[in-house]
Amino acid sequence: MNMYTPLRQQIERFVKLSDAEWNMLLPHLEIRKIRKHDRFAEEGEKAHEIGFVLEGMFRHFYIHQGEERTTYFYFENHFITSYISCITGQPSQLTIEALSDATLIVFPYRVLAGFFEINLNWQKFGRLIAEYLAIGLEERMVGLLTLSPEERYLELIQGNKKKIIERIPQHYIANYLGITPVSMSRIRNRVLKK
Amino acid sequence: MNMYTPLRQQIERFVKLSDAEWNMLLPHLEIRKIRKHDRFAEEGEKAHEIGFVLEGMFRHFYIHQGEERTTYFYFENHFITSYISCITGQPSQLTIEALSDATLIVFPYRVLAGFFEINLNWQKFGRLIAEYLAIGLEERMVGLLTLSPEERYLELIQGNKKKIIERIPQHYIANYLGITPVSMSRIRNRVLKK
DNA sequence: GCTTTTTATTATCTTTTGTTATCGTTTTGA
DNA sequence: TCAAAACGATAACAAAAGATAATAAAAAGC
Structure with a gap:
């Protein structure tokens, strides 16, 4: 080793x-x-x-x-x-x-x-x-x-990509999902209320 | 041969x-x-x-x-x-x-x-x-x-993917670009007027 | 420890997209 | 050849996203 x-x-x-x-x-x-x-x-x-x-x-x-x-x-x-x-x-x-x-x-x-x-x-x-x-x-x-931005976000937080959510600044993740940081913040807010 | x-x-x-x-x-x-x-x-x-x-x-x-x-x-x-x-x-x-x-x-x-x-x-x-x-x-x-739907459409019609535009029904191309057929029709209209 | 920078949320306004429906036109297949 | 299906454009409305700016919180750097 x-x-x-x-x-x-x-x-x-x-x-x-x-x-x-x-x-x-x-x-x-x-x-x-x-x-x-x-x-x-x-x-x-x-x-x-x-x-x-x-x-x-x-x-x-x-x-x-x-x-x-x-x-x-x-x-x-x-x-x-x-x-x-x-x-x-x-x-x-x-x-x-x-x-x-x-x-x-x-x-x-x-x-x-x-x-x-x-x-x-x-x-x-x-x-x-x-x-x-x-x-x-x-x-x-x-x-x-095939997925909407919101569906992609949900997949990310539910899937096996936990490391990304836990360790990466949010505005980079927004890029990764193909949306703006502001839009991602709104999606988070929407998802939270459900 | x-x-x-x-x-x-x-x-x-x-x-x-x-x-x-x-x-x-x-x-x-x-x-x-x-x-x-x-x-x-x-x-x-x-x-x-x-x-x-x-x-x-x-x-x-x-x-x-x-x-x-x-x-x-x-x-x-x-x-x-x-x-x-x-x-x-x-x-x-x-x-x-x-x-x-x-x-x-x-x-x-x-x-x-x-x-x-x-x-x-x-x-x-x-x-x-x-x-x-x-x-x-x-x-x-x-x-x-990184590209908007309109930019993707322009890239498609200008690029080396001519075959797609020429031979494929438009609603399939819309899928390929990640948008709806209706949205693609609007984009075509917008692009035409420029 | 304190200032500066980075980061995330929220609000407002505008633009774009999605949804649904209608209407010609073209294509298809029996 | 003719009826049915597929296709594309367009309109109207709702939903979502982009742009921008203000604010607050967190992190970074000295």
Whole structure:
């Protein structure tokens, strides 16, 4: 049991790794401390690193007409990266910012990409991660298309996303639900009275 | 050049296949004709097939409070399947319906899944397909979260999704944009006057 | 500990959207 | 070919959301 154990455990929720396979990655890992408000990825810059959150939390946001629109949150034991920038090589559209002081395990995407090409098991990990992402995005999209803002709020407070409600400032959550902070406050008020 | 060539070409936009690799798949392919309004996948049933559209078009929809909500369209040279049902093994949440008479190449998902486990190149194909999906879903989600319905409509008619506007009934497009058909009609009217 | 900044609520006003219904037009299928 | 169904535009009204501003409470930073 060391600093890196949570990362291995998380990877092994997707594929079992032999010690040899794990040792391929180990030398490339780095522990990085990040202060609140610091950024892990920046809009306009190519992302080339993957982070794994040991402590702390993050949000990611897009900039639309000069305004930040927060669309996702990350907590302990999750990966953070501008995934699309990594896989396409294009500049990132999104910025990832620490919402608290945080500790990450960091490694370069190109190391992982290298493993993909030579090892079936790592390639499979790449597939399963992408599938995991796609499933999450699909669910999210369907919610946005088929539920009203109030229904989305109710789903959030009743569902398995408790961490978000408990730990994230409300105006960011409003963004996440696709509404304004004022509107969210009204919805809370409405829901309370029922 | 035969019936199956478009499928091979499409796969090879993701990974180059040796003839040997292509021949792994070939014996499992089937040509299937589908009539307008027929279904390729059905809500509540486990999906186990992947289709590739040779001719025709499809929509997929979810059922929310008894109403169909169309969220995506498929045209020639695209894959259709309840992807999430295939990879999770859970019953499909969505239904795929032909919007015109159509011709498909069909093969079982389990065949592909078998290839994943024994061939690095096919495994890579699986990863790249999932990544492709994730990128599309992410773009879509960001549009829903950051653009107004009118902006989404403008993006649709100006962007590279011309096929949708040209070939799909308007009330389905309204669903796709996350608004009601009536609201979409108003937006069209507003946009026209500018 | 105290000031500044951030955050959430509330009120007002305007705009947009949803709902329902009506009415031509087009498409479909028997 | 002809009746039925599907489709799109529009109107009227209600409900909800956006924009803005004022205020209060909480958190952050020095």
